[in-house]
Amino acid sequence: xxxxxxxxxxxxxxxxxxxxxxxxxxxxxxxxxxxxxxxxxxxxxxxxxxxxxxxxxxxxxxxxxxxxxxxxxxxxxxxxxxxxxxxxxxxxxxxxxxxxxxxxxxxxxx
Amino acid sequence: xxxxxxxxxxxxxxxxxxxxxxxxxxxxxxxxxxxxxxxxxxxxxxxxxxxxxxxxxxxxxxxxxxxxxxxxxxxxxxxxxxxxxxxxxxxxxxxxxxxxxxxxxxxxxxxx
Numbered sequence: 674x675x676x677x678x679x680x681x682x683x684x685x686x687x688x689x690x691x692x693x694x695x696x697x698x699x700x701x702x703x704x705x706x707x708x709x710x711x712x713x714x715x716x717x718x719x720x721x722x723x724x725x726x727x728x729x730x731x732x733x734x735x736x737x738x739x740x741x742x743x744x745x746x747x748x749x750x751x752x753x754x755x756x757x758x759x760x761x762x763x764x765x766x767x768x769x770x771x772x773x774x775x776x777x778x779x780x781x782x783x
Numbered sequence: 784x785x786x787x788x789x790x791x792x793x794x795x796x797x798x799x800x801x802x803x804x805x806x807x808x809x810x811x812x813x814x815x816x817x818x819x820x821x822x823x824x825x826x827x828x829x830x831x832x833x834x835x836x837x838x839x840x841x842x843x844x845x846x847x848x849x850x851x852x853x854x855x856x857x858x859x860x861x862x863x864x865x866x867x868x869x870x871x872x873x874x875x876x877x878x879x880x881x882x883x884x885x886x887x888x889x890x891x892x893x894x895x
Contacts, residue, residue, distance in 0.1 A: 774819075775826050
């Protein structure tokens with residue numbers, strides 16, 4: 674456990690609305706990640722950050738944006754939520770090489 | 784990019800028996816292989832990892848083996864207990880890369 678919290682833990686939203694998920698860490702890790710988890714797909718990387726204001730795309734980045742203004746916070750925004758973005762979202766941080774995961778946010782888009 | 788395949792997708796074992804999960808990877812340059820356990824409603828938890836300069840690593844009832852030539856690695860759980868019931872994920876990466884590639888997961892059920 675790398676002192677990672679995610680908020681909210683559960684959210685239901687309507688199609689077309691913007692949604693922001695927050696990840697907060699207390700370990701001062703440089704790297705932070707956002708994954709989504711869907712049945713049969715394991716964990717897929719959405720975006721990651723390698724420092725304040727330094728971010729890059731993962732394999733499933735379409736429809737998502739991120740921001741990191743402080744070392745401890747990494748935000749994931751769904752600009753206009755769609756039903757295909759219903760998923761469980763996990764934040765992770767990287768220590769020397771190991772990645773540690775937060776408790777997840779279950780997002781339902783109706 | 785790296786492609787990781789994991790088998791089986793589900794595994795049911797009798798309490799006290801062993802469980803084995805196998806993963807293959809595509810990029811021969813990968814050199815770091817972690818395993819995660821995910822309990823219902825929680826985030827994945829790192830349980831063991833292995834680097835490519837090591838063929839086997841043990842931690843109490845769990846062990847991981849790596850065959851670099853064949854590009855596969857396995858998780859072994861001995862003397863399974865009900866609390867071992869969970870979803871297990873393997874992953875692979877270059878240790879100086881920053882992105883993990885995950886397998887699709889194995890749901891392990893330990894029958895009492």
